[in-house]
Amino acid sequence: MKKILLSTIVVATMICSFLPEVFAQNERAPLTKDKINQIIDEHFQNSNAPFNWNDTDAYTIWSAAMQSDQMLAIGYKLPSMSKAEFRQNIGNTNFNTSNWEDIRQDIVEGTLQKNATRSPNERLDRTYQLPFGEKNKLPYVYIRVYDLETVEELIARDDIRFVEPSGYTMVDEEGKSGVGCGDYAGAVNAADIVSISDGGVSAIRSWHHDNHNVPCAWANGWKGQGIEIAVMDSGVSDFHPQFGANFTSGNSSVRTMNKVNFYDSISGDDCGHGSSMTGLAAGPYNSTNPSMPVGIAYQADVNAYRVAPNVLLETSAEQNAVAAAYVAAADDADIRITSMSLGYIFSSGAIASAVQYAYNKDLMMFCAAGTSTSFTGWYPVIFPAWMPETVAITGVNDAAIGSRSRCETCHDGPEVDFVTVMERASDDSRKAVSLGNPPGPGQQLTMGYVGGSSAGTASMAGMAAVIWSANPGESREQIYNRMAKAADYYPNRNDNFGWGVVDVCMAAEPSFVPPCDPAYSNSNVEITITNIVFPNSDDGGGDENEWVISIAGQEYFFDVPETGASGNPSLYHNSDVCGSIPMTINLGNSACGETSIITTVASHEDDAIWPFSPDCGSADDNDDHESVNTNTVIDFTTGTFSHSSSAGTFVFTFTTSCTPISNPTVAVSGVRRVCEGDPAPEVLFNLAGGTPNYTIHYNLNGTPQTPIVTASSSATLTVPTTTPGTYTYEVTKVEDATSVGGTTGCYVQTGTYTIEVVASGSCELEILSRVYLQGPLDMSGAIPLMDVALNTGGMIPAMDPHFGTHAHGPNALDARAENTVVDWVLVEIRDGLTNTAVLSSIPALLQRDGDVVNYQDGVSPVLIPYPQSGNYYIAIRHRNHLGVMTNAPVTLTPSQF
Secondary structure, three states: OEEEEEEEEEEEEEEOOOOOOOOOOOOOOOOHHHHHHHHHHHHHHHHOEEEOHHHOOHHHHHHHHHHHOOOOEEOOOOOOOOHHHHHHHHOOOOOHHHHHHHHHHHHHHHHHHHHHHOOOOOHHHHHHHHHOOOOOOEEEEEEEOOOHHHHHHHHHHEEEEEEEEOOOOOOHHHHHHOOOOOOOOOOOOOOHEEEEEEEEEEEEEEEHHHHHHHHHHHHHOOOOOOOOEEEEEEEOOOOOHOOOOOHHHHHHOOOOOEEEEEOOOOOOOOOHHHHHHHHHHHOOOOOOOOOOOOOOOOOOOEEEEOOOOOOOOOHHHHHHHHHHHHHHHOOOOEEEEEEEOOEEOEEOOHHHHHHHHHHHOOOEEEOOEEEEOOOOOOOOOOEEOOOOOOOOEEEEEEEOOOOEEEEOOOOOOOOEEEEEEEEOOOOOOOEEEEEEOOOOOOOOOEEEEEOOOHHHHHHHHHHHHHHHHHHHOOOHHHHHHHHHHHEOEEEEEEOOOOOOOOHHHHHHHHOOOOOOHHHHHHHHHHHEEEEEEOOOOOOOOOEEEEEEEOOOEEEEEEEEEEOEEEEEOEEEEEEEEEEOOOOEEEOOOOOOOOEEEEEEEEEEEEOOOOOOOOOOOOOEEEEOOOOOOOOEEOOOOOEEEEEEEEOOOEEEEEEEEEEEOOOOOEEEEOOOOOOOOOOOEEEEEEEEEEOOOOEEEEEOOOOOOOOEEOEEEEOEEEEOOOOOOOEEEEEEEEEEEEEOEEEEEEOOOOOOEEEEEOOOOOEEEEHHHHHHHHOOOEEEOOEEEEEEHHHHHOOOEEEOOOOOOOEEEOOOOOHHHHHOOOEEEEEEEOOOOOOOOOEEEEEEEOOOOEEEEEEOOOEEEEEEEEEOEEEEEEEEEEOOOEEEEEEOEEEEOOOOO
């Protein structure tokens, strides 16, 4: 049965009288942790979209905050600025100006005042409420909020970007403490380490370097020199000498290391995870400890940022530390790469803001796609790796490409950009080899296996540093482009593994100049043909051969001697243009997402006098084409191609160049359930970048639909609710109005919004109500409580007394302090015009604090069949007391589940 969450309260008393007080919303009990987890679970089960707190309602957000540390992360913006505009301009906006300061001050002071008024019994000293201070580099604050009404008011503001419970976790503290931590030391199979020597310096390296051709890159002199990596993790060891003076000695002496703690005051690495990741990315190469494994970019500079005590980013302190680290890295002109093998199943607005800021500052950010634990194994790609600004990495085994599978515990999915080989297919216990984390100075030399997407991410960050060190003048997009072109799935991106395994040596080679990558394909592309070798042939019409060469819809006419020509004649004509070799063909952005183009060669008859007549070959000069030959694919990466025909072989030599233009982007995500016949919900598409007008291409349940054309930064679709079913709207690409060479650019997109229309009669409404039975009610305590004598005396019937068809669950009557069950009640939905007409009813149980709960477990909210949006009375009845009903119809409107 489908559930729809309704944010309303039904309050009543029994025993022939009504309780005059109507409870305010801020007196509602928060959802239980089990209920919140159920909401999250069902989101994942019904959608491939990430879980974002802002896709839920205020009641769920408030409940999650109350079930953790009451801390909310609140992101703000200028009221006139859309969220898409904020995202696009975050890197060049000064958030310390008065207009931004006024908004922050209003949020902070307003919330503090509301806390004092609405929650006077809570701890309200300023330090407790704002543990990270009142001012951040980015426009967000952390503040404790205690009542639902304040959360609702914050969400309703037009200057708010997000409101999130920053400390909520799906598991208890004891279930997650130390996740991902260890000394990462142990016996290593001799076949998994390789002895190396360079300049008389001996060391060892991990076996997985071979799968990425890293030794070849080293041999060519590309070792990460001049590139700075920020490893954002749990810090690095104070006890392992390879992270001390040895880090900058031997073949690694031409670099620096900087240690910064953004999280707490602990020195070193009390977890071990950060040490192991830093070792994979950039462990030193020296002879002091020749038995220790070398990192991939062993000459790269390193900033070791401590941002968390383990691999789960689930508290406001950790999220704030990560955000601060991203901002620091973005503001450091020397840092080009970040590696973060941490994350969580929820999004964090603070971290997302910092990632967007860093992306706009041209950082290349590698993030782990996720490694399974008991509470994350069912989710594909975690946050922030699912963000389009990051480069998502996962780990795979060393099987051949056709038999490749993700590592034993790794997550995968369409957000993954690249994969790292870091696990043996024959034995998943044999993983990448890295430096360990000794517990103290007595055990200094340690190494061992490390796996998961964590190892994949740190390794890939090292590979990117090696590639960048060979091409220091190139941009982030160009380096990504090199990696994609040198990966083994290219040009066909895999749904789970992205571009695949990168050949580092190929990607680093400066002469390897790939074209515009499909992931960054909205670019102006030019192909310059520098030479053409024409075959020796006779067209039977005279002393010359006349050829027309067609490339990307453009025709170029040549007259060639029967003896053929190499790069001659120098003249050609194209429409009304005369030119000469070399000839440059502007493809504009017509090859969106393509890695090649098509050419054809045909003979033609030119009646013009050689050399070309002044009109450069008008239509009268060029008769019908003849002898059209088979199409030939021009692979952008080759630099040369040949075309075979009945006349002989044509050989072309060419170069390509790419000039990126502003990429248009479109974002859509979310899940919603509505009842059949309800008002039509809307799917919202947010656009940014590029040049309007935009054309959004999308599928409905896998079938292409008529594209949406819009000149604004957003577009909406209304979804009819007349037919039950699941409707998934999937974005495939967006085009903008940029016109170069008569073409329209496009940009490949992903994103879905799913709306489920539930058949009438199958919907259920979640009723949150509080009533009291006057006889057993005791008002003398801090809160009103009813007597539980019927329960303790075993006198509550097993079957409901109203229908005799519903049995309570085996643990529904368990003692739970103020939540212990008092007796059965009946909940009804009645017609909004005729309040005697009962449309739907369900037995329920009454807790001693007045909460009406589900009869199956005695804890969860009541679920009742939900007819359709409209105005209804809600009534609650008891077998021995006078029933009560709302004094006016209540508007029942479904919200996002």
